[in-house]
Amino acid sequence: MSRGRTEEVSFAALLARVPDLMGTLLDWYRRSHRDLPWRHTHDPYALWVSEVMLQQTQVSTVLAYYERFLRRYPDVESLAATDEEALLKAWEGLGYYGRAKRMHLAARAILQRGGWPRRAVELQALPGIGRSTAGAIASFAFGEAAPILDGNIRRIWARLLGLDRPASGQVLVSLWRLSGAAVQSADPALVNQALMELGATVCRPRNPFCGVCPLPSWCEAALSGDPERFPPRSPRHARPLLEVSLGIIWRGGRFLVTKRAPNGFLGGLWELPGGKWQEGETAPEALRRELREELALEVIHLRPHPAVRHGYSHFEVRLHPFECEAADDAEPHTPLAHRWILSEEIGTLAFPAGTHKVFARMFPIRSRAAESAGRYGTRDGP
DNA sequence: CACCCGTGGAG
Protein backbone atom coordinates (compact mmCIF):
# COMPACT_ATOMS: atom_id res chain seq x y z
CA MET A 1 0.00 0.00 0.00
CA SER A 2 2.61 2.55 1.03
CA ARG A 3 4.80 1.20 -1.76
CA GLY A 4 2.02 1.92 -4.22
CA ARG A 5 1.82 5.54 -3.03
CA THR A 6 5.57 5.97 -3.23
CA GLU A 7 5.57 4.65 -6.77
CA GLU A 8 2.80 7.02 -7.79
CA VAL A 9 4.65 9.98 -6.37
CA SER A 10 7.96 9.13 -8.02
CA PHE A 11 6.18 8.32 -11.26
CA ALA A 12 4.46 11.72 -11.31
CA ALA A 13 7.75 13.43 -10.52
CA LEU A 14 9.55 11.57 -13.31
CA LEU A 15 6.75 12.29 -15.78
CA ALA A 16 7.10 15.98 -15.07
CA ARG A 17 10.84 15.87 -15.60
CA VAL A 18 10.79 13.93 -18.85
CA PRO A 19 11.00 17.02 -21.10
CA ASP A 20 14.17 18.16 -19.29
CA LEU A 21 15.65 14.68 -19.46
CA MET A 22 15.13 14.47 -23.19
CA GLY A 23 17.15 17.65 -23.68
CA THR A 24 20.28 16.26 -22.07
CA LEU A 25 19.63 12.84 -23.58
CA LEU A 26 19.58 14.22 -27.13
CA ASP A 27 22.80 16.16 -26.51
CA TRP A 28 24.41 12.93 -25.42
CA TYR A 29 22.97 11.01 -28.39
CA ARG A 30 24.25 13.48 -30.99
CA ARG A 31 27.73 13.13 -29.50
CA SER A 32 28.03 9.42 -28.99
CA HIS A 33 25.65 7.24 -30.93
CA ARG A 34 26.79 4.24 -32.93
CA ASP A 35 26.63 4.21 -36.70
CA LEU A 36 24.10 1.50 -37.54
CA PRO A 37 22.98 0.91 -41.13
CA TRP A 38 19.25 1.32 -40.54
CA ARG A 39 19.82 4.76 -39.07
CA HIS A 40 20.56 6.09 -42.57
CA THR A 41 17.12 5.49 -44.02
CA HIS A 42 13.58 6.78 -43.80
CA ASP A 43 12.27 3.97 -45.97
CA PRO A 44 9.52 2.29 -43.95
CA TYR A 45 10.30 -1.03 -45.61
CA ALA A 46 13.97 -1.05 -44.62
CA LEU A 47 13.10 0.16 -41.13
CA TRP A 48 10.49 -2.56 -40.83
CA VAL A 49 13.02 -5.22 -41.80
CA SER A 50 15.51 -3.96 -39.24
CA GLU A 51 12.95 -3.65 -36.45
CA VAL A 52 11.55 -7.13 -36.95
CA MET A 53 15.02 -8.64 -37.14
CA LEU A 54 15.92 -6.83 -33.94
CA GLN A 55 13.01 -8.33 -32.00
CA GLN A 56 14.69 -10.31 -29.22
CA THR A 57 17.84 -10.41 -31.33
CA GLN A 58 21.13 -8.64 -30.76
CA VAL A 59 22.40 -5.88 -33.02
CA SER A 60 25.56 -7.79 -33.84
CA THR A 61 23.50 -10.74 -35.10
CA VAL A 62 21.22 -8.57 -37.20
CA LEU A 63 24.18 -6.83 -38.84
CA ALA A 64 25.07 -10.11 -40.53
CA TYR A 65 21.61 -10.38 -42.12
CA TYR A 66 20.16 -6.92 -42.68
CA GLU A 67 21.90 -5.78 -45.86
CA ARG A 68 21.92 -9.20 -47.47
CA PHE A 69 18.20 -9.49 -46.85
CA LEU A 70 17.58 -6.06 -48.39
CA ARG A 71 19.56 -7.02 -51.48
CA ARG A 72 17.53 -10.20 -51.80
CA TYR A 73 14.23 -8.45 -51.01
CA PRO A 74 14.70 -4.73 -51.75
CA ASP A 75 11.04 -3.75 -51.43
CA VAL A 76 7.59 -4.86 -50.32
CA GLU A 77 6.83 -6.17 -53.80
CA SER A 78 9.78 -8.55 -53.90
CA LEU A 79 9.03 -9.79 -50.40
CA ALA A 80 5.35 -10.34 -51.17
CA ALA A 81 6.25 -12.21 -54.37
CA THR A 82 8.69 -14.70 -52.86
CA ASP A 83 7.82 -18.17 -51.63
CA GLU A 84 8.18 -19.24 -48.03
CA GLU A 85 10.95 -21.70 -48.82
CA ALA A 86 13.24 -18.95 -50.13
CA LEU A 87 12.22 -16.57 -47.37
CA LEU A 88 13.09 -19.06 -44.63
CA LYS A 89 16.46 -19.60 -46.29
CA ALA A 90 17.13 -15.85 -46.11
CA TRP A 91 16.09 -15.92 -42.45
CA GLU A 92 18.00 -19.12 -41.62
CA GLY A 93 19.97 -18.74 -38.40
CA LEU A 94 18.07 -15.70 -37.11
CA GLY A 95 15.60 -17.77 -35.09
CA TYR A 96 11.96 -17.04 -34.33
CA TYR A 97 11.04 -17.99 -37.87
CA GLY A 98 7.43 -16.92 -37.34
CA ARG A 99 8.73 -13.37 -37.77
CA ALA A 100 9.59 -14.06 -41.40
CA LYS A 101 6.23 -15.69 -42.08
CA ARG A 102 4.37 -12.75 -40.56
CA MET A 103 6.43 -10.34 -42.64
CA HIS A 104 5.41 -12.31 -45.69
CA LEU A 105 1.74 -11.94 -44.75
CA ALA A 106 2.16 -8.27 -43.91
CA ALA A 107 3.90 -7.54 -47.22
CA ARG A 108 0.94 -8.94 -49.10
CA ALA A 109 -1.48 -7.00 -46.91
CA ILE A 110 0.42 -3.78 -47.59
CA LEU A 111 0.24 -4.30 -51.35
CA GLN A 112 -3.42 -5.17 -51.13
CA ARG A 113 -4.24 -1.93 -49.37
CA GLY A 114 -2.20 0.00 -51.92
CA GLY A 115 0.83 1.04 -49.85
CA TRP A 116 2.21 1.68 -46.41
CA PRO A 117 -0.07 2.90 -43.65
CA ARG A 118 1.60 5.92 -42.08
CA ARG A 119 0.15 5.92 -38.60
CA ALA A 120 1.27 3.71 -35.74
CA VAL A 121 -2.22 2.46 -34.96
CA GLU A 122 -2.59 1.24 -38.54
CA LEU A 123 0.89 -0.27 -38.66
CA GLN A 124 0.10 -2.19 -35.51
CA ALA A 125 -2.75 -3.93 -37.29
CA LEU A 126 -0.27 -5.71 -39.58
CA PRO A 127 0.96 -9.22 -38.68
CA GLY A 128 4.15 -9.20 -36.63
CA ILE A 129 3.99 -5.48 -35.88
CA GLY A 130 3.17 -4.78 -32.26
CA ARG A 131 3.04 -1.50 -30.44
CA SER A 132 6.80 -0.98 -30.15
CA THR A 133 7.62 -1.94 -33.73
CA ALA A 134 4.76 0.26 -34.96
CA GLY A 135 6.11 3.12 -32.87
CA ALA A 136 9.57 2.63 -34.30
CA ILE A 137 8.44 2.63 -37.94
CA ALA A 138 5.96 5.49 -37.45
CA SER A 139 8.50 7.71 -35.71
CA PHE A 140 11.57 6.87 -37.82
CA ALA A 141 9.87 6.85 -41.23
CA PHE A 142 7.05 9.33 -40.78
CA GLY A 143 8.02 11.46 -37.78
CA GLU A 144 4.96 10.58 -35.75
CA ALA A 145 5.19 11.09 -31.99
CA ALA A 146 4.63 7.37 -31.46
CA PRO A 147 6.19 5.88 -28.33
CA ILE A 148 8.31 2.74 -27.98
CA LEU A 149 8.58 0.60 -24.88
CA ASP A 150 11.14 -2.05 -25.67
CA GLY A 151 13.46 -3.82 -23.28
CA ASN A 152 15.97 -0.97 -23.33
CA ILE A 153 13.47 1.79 -22.62
CA ARG A 154 11.59 -0.26 -20.04
CA ARG A 155 14.86 -0.78 -18.19
CA ILE A 156 15.67 2.93 -18.24
CA TRP A 157 12.32 3.93 -16.75
CA ALA A 158 12.47 1.09 -14.23
CA ARG A 159 15.88 2.22 -13.03
CA LEU A 160 15.02 5.91 -12.83
CA LEU A 161 11.97 4.93 -10.78
CA GLY A 162 13.70 2.27 -8.75
CA LEU A 163 11.00 -0.17 -9.77
CA ASP A 164 11.61 -3.31 -7.72
CA ARG A 165 8.99 -5.63 -9.21
CA PRO A 166 8.33 -6.89 -12.74
CA ALA A 167 6.42 -4.35 -14.79
CA SER A 168 2.93 -5.52 -15.65
CA GLY A 169 -0.63 -4.28 -15.61
CA GLN A 170 -0.94 -0.71 -14.37
CA VAL A 171 2.82 -0.27 -14.02
CA LEU A 172 3.23 -1.07 -17.71
CA VAL A 173 0.63 1.55 -18.54
CA SER A 174 2.65 4.07 -16.57
CA LEU A 175 5.84 3.19 -18.42
CA TRP A 176 4.08 3.67 -21.75
CA ARG A 177 2.98 7.10 -20.52
CA LEU A 178 6.60 7.99 -19.82
CA SER A 179 7.57 6.92 -23.35
CA GLY A 180 4.65 8.96 -24.64
CA ALA A 181 5.78 12.04 -22.74
CA ALA A 182 9.27 11.57 -24.12
CA VAL A 183 8.24 11.60 -27.79
CA GLN A 184 5.91 14.55 -27.15
CA SER A 185 8.73 16.63 -25.74
CA ALA A 186 11.19 16.62 -28.64
CA ASP A 187 11.86 15.13 -32.08
CA PRO A 188 10.17 11.69 -31.80
CA ALA A 189 12.60 9.79 -34.01
CA LEU A 190 15.62 11.18 -32.17
CA VAL A 191 14.06 10.59 -28.77
CA ASN A 192 13.20 6.98 -29.55
CA GLN A 193 16.62 6.25 -30.99
CA ALA A 194 18.39 8.01 -28.14
CA LEU A 195 16.48 6.11 -25.48
CA MET A 196 17.20 2.75 -27.10
CA GLU A 197 20.83 3.68 -27.65
CA LEU A 198 21.22 4.70 -24.03
CA GLY A 199 19.72 1.42 -22.89
CA ALA A 200 21.92 -0.61 -25.21
CA THR A 201 25.24 1.08 -24.52
CA VAL A 202 25.05 2.78 -21.10
CA CYS A 203 22.04 1.63 -19.10
CA ARG A 204 22.85 -1.97 -19.96
CA PRO A 205 21.28 -4.94 -18.18
CA ARG A 206 24.63 -5.89 -16.68
CA ASN A 207 27.55 -3.60 -15.85
CA PRO A 208 25.79 -0.32 -16.62
CA PHE A 209 28.05 2.72 -17.08
CA CYS A 210 26.32 4.94 -14.55
CA GLY A 211 29.40 7.15 -14.47
CA VAL A 212 28.83 8.40 -18.00
CA CYS A 213 25.02 8.39 -17.98
CA PRO A 214 23.63 11.70 -19.24
CA LEU A 215 20.51 11.35 -17.12
CA PRO A 216 20.38 12.95 -13.67
CA SER A 217 22.12 11.53 -10.66
CA TRP A 218 18.85 11.00 -8.79
CA CYS A 219 18.27 7.78 -10.71
CA GLU A 220 16.93 5.50 -7.98
CA ALA A 221 18.81 2.47 -9.28
CA ALA A 222 22.12 4.33 -9.39
CA LEU A 223 21.55 5.73 -5.89
CA SER A 224 20.89 2.24 -4.58
CA GLY A 225 24.48 1.34 -5.42
CA ASP A 226 23.35 -1.79 -7.23
CA PRO A 227 21.62 -0.67 -10.43
CA GLU A 228 21.67 -4.17 -11.91
CA ARG A 229 18.93 -5.15 -9.49
CA PHE A 230 16.50 -3.06 -11.53
CA PRO A 231 14.24 -4.16 -13.04
CA PRO A 232 14.09 -7.45 -11.12
CA ARG A 233 14.58 -10.56 -13.22
CA SER A 234 11.77 -13.03 -13.35
CA PRO A 235 12.78 -16.45 -11.98
CA ARG A 236 13.87 -18.97 -14.62
CA HIS A 237 13.37 -22.67 -14.33
CA ALA A 238 15.94 -25.21 -15.44
CA ARG A 239 15.73 -26.41 -19.02
CA PRO A 240 15.10 -30.14 -19.42
CA LEU A 241 17.60 -32.06 -21.55
CA LEU A 242 16.08 -34.22 -24.29
CA GLU A 243 17.98 -37.05 -25.94
CA VAL A 244 17.28 -37.27 -29.66
CA SER A 245 18.46 -39.73 -32.30
CA LEU A 246 18.87 -38.59 -35.91
CA GLY A 247 19.53 -40.48 -39.13
CA ILE A 248 21.79 -39.52 -41.99
CA ILE A 249 20.10 -42.09 -44.17
CA TRP A 250 21.98 -42.77 -47.37
CA ARG A 251 20.34 -44.04 -50.52
CA GLY A 252 22.95 -44.13 -53.22
CA GLY A 253 24.92 -40.90 -52.84
CA ARG A 254 22.08 -38.95 -51.27
CA PHE A 255 20.62 -38.72 -47.78
CA LEU A 256 17.10 -38.01 -46.57
CA VAL A 257 15.85 -34.69 -45.22
CA THR A 258 12.26 -34.01 -44.17
CA LYS A 259 10.31 -30.79 -43.90
CA ARG A 260 8.83 -29.88 -40.54
CA ALA A 261 5.12 -29.16 -40.21
CA PRO A 262 4.35 -25.61 -41.37
CA ASN A 263 3.25 -24.27 -38.00
CA GLY A 264 4.74 -24.51 -34.56
CA PHE A 265 8.29 -25.10 -33.47
CA LEU A 266 10.78 -24.49 -36.33
CA GLY A 267 7.80 -24.75 -38.67
CA GLY A 268 8.65 -25.17 -42.34
CA LEU A 269 12.35 -25.81 -41.80
CA TRP A 270 14.09 -28.94 -43.05
CA GLU A 271 15.71 -31.45 -40.71
CA LEU A 272 17.20 -34.89 -40.40
CA PRO A 273 14.59 -37.55 -39.55
CA GLY A 274 14.58 -38.98 -36.03
CA GLY A 275 13.10 -38.25 -32.65
CA LYS A 276 13.19 -38.34 -28.86
CA TRP A 277 14.24 -41.35 -26.90
CA GLN A 278 11.57 -43.11 -24.92
CA GLU A 279 12.01 -44.58 -21.46
CA GLY A 280 14.55 -47.41 -21.40
CA GLU A 281 15.35 -47.12 -25.09
CA THR A 282 18.83 -47.07 -26.58
CA ALA A 283 19.83 -44.47 -29.18
CA PRO A 284 19.65 -46.82 -32.18
CA GLU A 285 16.39 -48.33 -30.94
CA ALA A 286 14.87 -44.86 -30.73
CA LEU A 287 15.98 -44.06 -34.26
CA ARG A 288 14.57 -47.27 -35.73
CA ARG A 289 11.27 -46.75 -33.93
CA GLU A 290 10.92 -43.14 -35.03
CA LEU A 291 11.74 -43.99 -38.62
CA ARG A 292 9.14 -46.74 -38.60
CA GLU A 293 6.48 -44.60 -36.89
CA GLU A 294 7.01 -41.36 -38.80
CA LEU A 295 8.20 -42.59 -42.19
CA ALA A 296 7.55 -46.34 -42.37
CA LEU A 297 11.21 -46.66 -43.25
CA GLU A 298 13.68 -49.45 -42.42
CA VAL A 299 17.42 -48.83 -42.28
CA ILE A 300 20.55 -50.95 -41.82
CA HIS A 301 24.20 -50.60 -40.78
CA LEU A 302 23.81 -47.89 -38.12
CA ARG A 303 27.11 -46.09 -37.41
CA PRO A 304 27.02 -43.68 -34.47
CA HIS A 305 28.68 -40.26 -34.55
CA PRO A 306 29.55 -38.00 -31.62
CA ALA A 307 26.56 -36.34 -29.98
CA VAL A 308 25.89 -32.64 -30.47
CA ARG A 309 24.24 -30.38 -27.90
CA HIS A 310 21.95 -27.55 -28.80
CA GLY A 311 19.99 -25.23 -26.52
CA TYR A 312 16.60 -23.64 -27.05
CA SER A 313 14.81 -21.18 -24.80
CA HIS A 314 12.92 -23.68 -22.72
CA PHE A 315 14.73 -26.96 -23.26
CA GLU A 316 17.95 -28.43 -24.49
CA VAL A 317 18.61 -31.34 -26.83
CA ARG A 318 21.47 -33.74 -27.29
CA LEU A 319 21.45 -34.96 -30.87
CA HIS A 320 22.80 -38.45 -31.51
CA PRO A 321 23.47 -38.83 -35.25
CA PHE A 322 23.65 -42.20 -36.97
CA GLU A 323 24.76 -42.80 -40.51
CA CYS A 324 22.85 -45.68 -42.05
CA GLU A 325 21.48 -47.03 -45.33
CA ALA A 326 18.07 -47.44 -46.86
CA ALA A 327 17.20 -49.78 -49.70
CA ASP A 328 17.70 -48.55 -53.26
CA ASP A 329 13.96 -48.25 -53.80
CA ALA A 330 13.12 -46.96 -50.31
CA GLU A 331 10.64 -44.10 -50.01
CA PRO A 332 9.43 -42.58 -46.74
CA HIS A 333 5.69 -42.69 -46.16
CA THR A 334 4.74 -39.26 -44.82
CA PRO A 335 2.28 -36.47 -45.57
CA LEU A 336 5.11 -33.95 -45.21
CA ALA A 337 7.65 -33.08 -47.89
CA HIS A 338 10.93 -34.97 -48.07
CA ARG A 339 13.97 -34.96 -50.34
CA TRP A 340 17.00 -37.13 -50.94
CA ILE A 341 19.83 -34.59 -51.25
CA LEU A 342 23.52 -34.48 -52.03
CA SER A 343 25.68 -33.03 -49.29
CA GLU A 344 26.40 -30.22 -51.78
CA GLU A 345 22.74 -29.22 -51.51
CA ILE A 346 22.79 -28.51 -47.76
CA GLY A 347 23.21 -24.82 -48.49
CA THR A 348 20.07 -24.66 -50.62
CA LEU A 349 17.60 -25.52 -47.86
CA ALA A 350 16.85 -23.85 -44.53
CA PHE A 351 17.85 -25.99 -41.54
CA PRO A 352 17.73 -25.23 -37.80
CA ALA A 353 21.02 -24.45 -36.10
CA GLY A 354 21.08 -27.80 -34.32
CA THR A 355 20.96 -29.64 -37.65
CA HIS A 356 23.77 -27.45 -38.94
CA LYS A 357 25.86 -28.47 -35.96
CA VAL A 358 25.39 -32.09 -37.00
CA PHE A 359 26.26 -31.27 -40.62
CA ALA A 360 29.39 -29.48 -39.44
CA ARG A 361 30.54 -32.73 -37.86
CA MET A 362 29.54 -34.94 -40.77
CA PHE A 363 30.65 -32.74 -43.65
CA PRO A 364 33.27 -30.36 -42.22
CA ILE A 365 34.47 -29.01 -45.55
CA ARG A 366 31.03 -28.74 -47.12
CA SER A 367 29.50 -27.21 -44.08
CA ARG A 368 32.20 -24.63 -43.64
CA ALA A 369 31.83 -23.65 -47.25
CA ALA A 370 28.10 -23.07 -46.77
CA GLU A 371 27.61 -19.41 -46.13
CA SER A 372 26.38 -19.61 -42.59
CA ALA A 373 28.54 -22.38 -41.35
CA GLY A 374 31.75 -21.28 -39.69
CA ARG A 375 29.51 -20.53 -36.72
CA TYR A 376 28.71 -24.10 -35.90
CA GLY A 377 31.50 -25.26 -33.66
CA THR A 378 32.15 -28.66 -32.24
CA ARG A 379 30.65 -28.30 -28.82
CA ASP A 380 29.03 -31.58 -27.95
CA GLY A 381 29.53 -34.33 -25.47
CA PRO A 382 27.72 -37.29 -23.98
C1' DC B 1 -2.00 -13.42 -18.21
C1' DA B 2 1.19 -17.29 -19.10
C1' DC B 3 3.30 -19.51 -22.40
C1' DC B 4 5.36 -20.25 -26.91
C1' DC B 5 8.73 -19.07 -30.32
C1' DG B 6 15.70 -19.58 -31.74
C1' DT B 7 20.02 -18.11 -31.68
C1' DG B 8 24.75 -16.70 -30.61
C1' DG B 9 27.52 -13.82 -27.69
C1' DA B 10 28.96 -12.15 -23.16
C1' DG B 11 30.66 -12.83 -18.65
Add this chain to the structure above:
DNA sequence: TCTCCAAGGGT
Protein backbone atom coordinates in the same frame (compact mmCIF):
# COMPACT_ATOMS: atom_id res chain seq x y z
C1' DT C 1 30.85 -25.05 -18.95
C1' DC C 2 26.92 -22.60 -17.66
C1' DT C 3 23.62 -18.90 -17.17
C1' DC C 4 21.58 -15.05 -18.98
C1' DC C 5 19.13 -12.85 -22.41
C1' DA C 6 18.65 -9.13 -26.88
C1' DA C 7 15.26 -3.08 -30.54
C1' DG C 8 8.71 -8.45 -29.08
C1' DG C 9 4.59 -10.44 -30.88
C1' DG C 10 0.94 -13.89 -31.03
C1' DT C 11 -2.24 -16.71 -28.72
